[in-house]
Amino acid sequence: MLHVIDAKYIGDYRISVEFNDGCRFVADFESVIKSGHRAIVRQLADINTFRDFALQAYTITWSNGVDFAPEFIKKLINPEPSPA
Template sequence: MDSNPKKSDHFNGLHWVVEDAVYAGEYKVKVWFRDGSVKIVDLKEPVFKERTGDVFVPLQDEQFFSRVRFDEELGTITWSNGADFAPEFLYEAGIDDGEGDAEEKQPRKA
């Protein structure tokens, strides 16, 4: 057995692992997960929560929020100021995206 497993081995079997993400408009992010599900996650409420941490304040600017990116190393969505959301939260908060054909349900290839 390899004593230095690759990142992908570390997350093996975890259905909530993020594979890709794109901005979907109005503080929503379309997220592809390892289990093949594609979910739309509405992050407006957590971003605008009264007691939100300072790191989330810049996300209240929709133009800044729209620059969300998938960070492969962290395995979740992030922004340039260091804000991120736990992949488990994204999975639980997301609503299945039943729209589109099979091609649209595939993560983008880098």
């Protein structure tokens, strides 16, 4: 089962994410947020809300209650791995 074990905000709508399979990549959430059909997801367009996240239940969760499955987050990776 895939888990997020570390996450660091790096700028804009990007978070450096480390998974329990040893991969660390930059996940870009911008397209997900800007095309979100649910108001709770669109709230993350406010960069201060987006930056207010924590690791809970093996994934990234935001203060407004939004979370995404680790498998979904891994699909948001940029092709360039982030520095470890």
